[in-house]
Amino acid sequence: MGAAWAARRETLRRLGPIAAFGGIVLYAVLLVVKLEWWLVNIDTLDGGKAIPRPHVEQLASILNFGLQYGALLAFFSVSSLGRWLRAAHVRAAQLGVRSRYTADQALQACWIPLVNLYRPMDVLRTLVAASDTSDLPPLMVEQVASGYRRPARVADHTRLSPKVPVTTWWLTWVAAASTVPVVVMALRLLELLAALRVLQLGLFITAAAAVLTMVVVRDVDGILAERERRWKAIQADSEAQAAEEEEERPPVQGRENRRPRARRARAVRPAGDDST
Numbered sequence: 663m664g665a666a667w668a669a670r671r672e673t674l675r676r677l678g679p680i681a682a683f684g685g686i687v688l689y690a691v692l693l694v695v696k697l698e699w700w701l702v703n704i705d706t707l708d709g710g711k712a713i714p715r716p717h718v719e720q721l722a723s724i725l726n727f728g729l730q731y732g733a734l735l736a737f738f739s740v741s742s743l744g745r746w747l748r749a750a751h752v753r754a755a756q757l758g759v760r761s762r763y764t765a766d767q768a769l770q771a772c773w774i775p776l777v778n779l780y781r782p783m784d785v786l787r788t789l790v791a792a793s794d795t796s797d798l799p800p801l802m803v804e805q806v807a808s809g810y811r812r813p814a815r816v817a818d819h820t821r822l823s824p825k826v827p828v829t830t831w832w833l834t835w836v837a838a839a840s841t842v843p844v845v846v847m848a849l850r851l852l853e854l855l856a857a858l859r860v861l862q863l864g865l866f867i868t869a870a871a872a873v874l875t876m877v878v879v880r881d882v883d884g885i886l887a888e889r890e891r892r893w894k895a896i897q898a899d900s901e902a903q904a905a906e907e908e909e910e911r912p913p914v915q916g917r918e919n920r921r922p923r924a925r926r927a928r929a930v931r932p933a934g935d936d937s938t
Contacts, residue, residue: 744772783832
């Protein structure tokens, strides 16, 4: 029961960031479509007159939808990313990986203000570099058609660590966040249409950053899974070698087998010997 619950919890931990950032992609695309629909169907009057009230109410409804669901998705995505980072560091430590950051520090990097502007990238980059499987021997696989010239077991070099786009992933998030002050500045200058266009651009970049986040999570989990396979293979080979050495070792005669022989030696002592 405990092992089944642990496996289920591990699956939920891996799917959490995928679900959260997949939701961000759907949210960004939906909001872009709503804004585009409003911009296409806007009925502005010539001569610089104001936008009709019904269109203003529609825009307010769209922006209200964006703020409410955007804040909820942002909290859920940061929370899931922090839990995933912490669990990834715990798993890496169990596989012999020595990272500069602890599991708790990886979680805190997602929540501390200002620190979360740069630390998550360094945390993830350090974890990827430390989890590289090049320091472990490759897995040995069985060949179906083995013979005199073909060995029965060969090294599997097809499982290589992927290149995780950590820098691109984080720069994309920074670019998405940098569109927010541009939107605010355009609104202060009463450039509503320009502000909405910049907002659409920011949403497109946010969707791309969310997709990259899912790619990064998949690649890092793949690296740790490959390291775990090699780690278990090394342990299995060590146990098999130890068992073979134990079988080849000659049996050692115990002290119990020597005691009767010593007693028999004392029992056949010559009759004229009174040294005692």
